[in-house]
Amino acid sequence: MRSLSLLAGVCLSVNALAAVPANEPVQPIAPAEITSPAKVELGKQLFFDPRLSRSGFISCNSCHNLSMGGSDNLPTSIGHNWQEGPINSPTVLNSSLNLAQFWDGRAADLKEQAAGPIANPKEMAFTHILAIDVLRSIPQYRDAFKTVYGSEEITLDDVTDAIAEFEKTLVTPNSRFDKWLKGDKDAITQTEREGYELFKSIGCVACHNGPALGGNSFQKMGLVEPYQTDNPAEGVAGLTGKDADRFKFKVPTLRNVELTYPYFHDGAYWKLEESVDVMARLQLGRKLSDEEIGKITAFLKTLTGEQPSFALPILPPSSNDTPRPQPFE
C-alpha cells in the first residue's frame, strides 16, 4: 500500500510538471538568503526608525509599509509637514530585483536609494549629517554598527548599506503562480491560467517579464495613446533632458500587485481591472473585453507571495545627547 501511494504521488508530480510549458518568460521568486543576520537586523531597525526624519515621525516604513505590500496605498505619499509627494511610492517588496531604483531609475541600487528620502525636503526632510548625529548619540546603535562594520563611527555608507541589506530580504516567494511555475498544476485555476495566457499573447509580458514581472526596463507610459494625468513627472527625461525620454518610467513589478494599489506613477487608478484596461489601450492599442480583463486580473492576483514575516523591531532609546526631533519647526 505504502509504495502504491508513493507511486501515485510520483505520477501526479509528473502530470503536474507536464502541464507547465517550458521556457516561461516569468520565473519564480527565490527566497532570501541571509548571510549577515546582524546586518539585516540593524537594517530593519533603521528601516523602522523615525529618528532618521526631521520630525521624528516618518520612517522608511511609513511610505513602504511592510504591513501593506511595502507601499503606503496612497496616490502619492505624505511627507514632512504633510507635504504631498510628487509620485506614487513604489513597493519595496522584491525591489532588489529592479535594474535601478526610483521611477526614473536615478539611483543605481537600494543602497543609493536609501539615502534619498532621508534628505529630501518633501519626504523625511532631514540631513544626512543630522541623521548620523542621531545614530551616533545612541549607545546601542554604536554597538550594533561596531559589531557589523567594525567601527563605532557610523557613516552614511554604513547606514544605507544596512538598510539595503534588510531590503534585500524583502522578497515574496511561493505565490500561487510560482507554485504553478514549479509544477503544481492545481495551484492556479483554469481562469487564472487563461489570464496568464492572455497576458502573454496580447503582449503585457513584453515589459512585465522576469522574476519580478517588471523592474528590468524603462518604457514610455502612453506608447500608443498618451496617458492623461495632472502629475507633472516626466520620468527619465527629468534626468537626461532628452525629449525621447519623456514619460519613460521604470516598469513596475507586478508581484503583489493586489496589495500595491493605487496604480501607475501618479497612483490615479485604484482598481486592478481599470489599470489592466488602461495598460492594454495605451501601451498595446487594444480594447479588452470585460471577460479578458477579468481573466488577466485573476492571474495578477496569483502573484501575491508570502509577505516578509519578522518581529516588529524594538528601537534603542535616545540618550540625553540625542538631537531632538523638530516636528513643528
Place this chain on the structure above:
Amino acid sequence: MRSLSLLAGVCLSVNALAAVPANEPVQPIAPAEITSPAKVELGKQLFFDPRLSRSGFISCNSCHNLSMGGSDNLPTSIGHNWQEGPINSPTVLNSSLNLAQFWDGRAADLKEQAAGPIANPKEMAFTHILAIDVLRSIPQYRDAFKTVYGSEEITLDDVTDAIAEFEKTLVTPNSRFDKWLKGDKDAITQTEREGYELFKSIGCVACHNGPALGGNSFQKMGLVEPYQTDNPAEGVAGLTGKDADRFKFKVPTLRNVELTYPYFHDGAYWKLEESVDVMARLQLGRKLSDEEIGKITAFLKTLTGEQPSFALPILPPSSNDTPRPQPFE
C-alpha cells in the same frame, strides 16, 4: 557534588528573598494571559491599520509606536494634516493597569479610549461610520469579525473591543526591578537599590505605586510649586469645570519610563534627570542633589521590562468597494 550545588542554590535563593523587604508598595507586572488569540490578532491588525484614519496614513501605532515604548517620543503628537496635538501621547504599554484612560481620565477603559482618536479631527480625523465602512468592505476583515464576534456586521463596539483586547497584551514583565522584587537580589545594583529607597523615602511612591508605578490616581501637577508651561491643558477640570480639578492629571506609569520621553503632559522635558528634579521640587517641595537624582534615575531605568514581541501584522488588502483615503482633501 550535585546535591551540594543544589543546596548552595537553595541558600542563595533564600538569601535573595531575605534581601527584599516585605510589603513593597510596588508589585511586579504579570505577563499577559491570552484567552482569545483570534481576537488579539484581529485587534493587532486594527491597531496597525492606517485605514482607520481619514488620510489612510495614521494608525494607533503612529502615536503609540510599539517599536518605541508604545509612545511617539514627541512632545505632542502629529495628527491629520500635520496638526499639532494638544498633549503628550501616553504609552500604551501596561495601559490596561490604568484606573481610566487619557491624561484626564475621560475614558473609563481601553475600549472606550480606542474610539476617541479615530474620530478626533486633530488625530485620525475620520468618522466611526466611515471607519466601519472601510472594514466592512474588506472580505478578510468580515471573516475575522465573524470568527471572533459571530457576525460579519462589524460594529464600533467590536472594533474597539478587539483593539482593547490586543492592548491588554501589551504588558512588560520581567524588568530587572521585577526580578529583584521577586527575590533576585543581584538583578539591580546597589546604586539602583539606593535610588529605590530614596524614591520611597522622599515620597515619589505616594503617587507612583502599584504594579505600574502610577496610573491609579489623579493628582495635581504642581502641588507645592506651580508647573510652568505654555500648554493650555487643564486636566480633569476640563471635564468637571471644578477649580479644584485644575491641572489634575492621571499619574503616568513609570514602567519603561526610559523609553517614553519626553515627559509630563506637555512633553516639555527630555531628560529623566531633569524630570526627577522637577517632580521633587514641584510635588514634594524638595531640592534633590545631583547624586540623589542620579540614584533615582538609575532606579527608574530598572523598570524597563520585556517589550511585547510579535510579528508585524500583514493587513488584508482593500477591495474595489473600499472607500478611498483622503489625505489631502
